[in-house]
Amino acid sequence: MLRRQRLIALLLLALLAGCAGPELRTQNGLGQAGLSIERALILSSAKQALGTPYRYGGETLRGVDCSGLVQMAYAAAGIGLPRTADRQFSRLPERDVARPGDLLFFGSGSTATHVGIYLGDRRMIHAPGRGRRVSITSLDIDYWHEHFLGAAGPAP
Structure with missing residues (x-):
């Protein structure tokens, strides 16, 4: 009986471990002075887009989608x-x-359906979706943890 309970407990732990996605780990860096010029330009450009309306397929200040x-x-x-x-x-x-x-990057399975730019201090800037505008959001919201796929960046 005890052996059976241990086996069930191990199976449950394995199942729960399989459900866990990647951990959203962040580093704030050294402030703007510690950023490469490319990163500073990326953040500045993204901040200039704050308030821009969401438009599917958009890529100008008249309207943008997340990507x-x-x-x-x-x-x-x-x-x-x-x-x-x-x-x-x-x-x-x-x-x-x-x-x-x-x-x-956020989504389900291995498919990314949303992307944002990490600002520091556990915040990101993104184009949230139809009827909304480019905004800053906290990464401490459960939704982001549940749908987080990973981080990437080609900037030095």
Whole structure:
């Protein structure tokens, strides 16, 4: 009986471990002075887009979607990116710890359906969706932890 209970407990632990996704780990860096010029340009461009309306497929200050915002911000630093969140997620160098200017990917399974730019202090800037505007959000919201896929960033 005791052996059976241990086996059940081990199976439950294995099942729970399999449900856990990647951990959203961040590093604040050394403030703006500690950032590369590329990262400073990415963050500055993203902040200039605050309040821009969401527009599916948009990539200008007249309207952006999440991957368009990211593409626009990185272009300001001279860095080209794939157009969609999923392509960005699958093609960019992965980061174990997100630093300001890195990309944060969210979705389900292994498909990224949303991307934002890490600002530091456990916040990101993103284009949240239809009917909303580019904004800053806290990463301490359960939704982000539950849907986090990983971080990436080609910026030095």
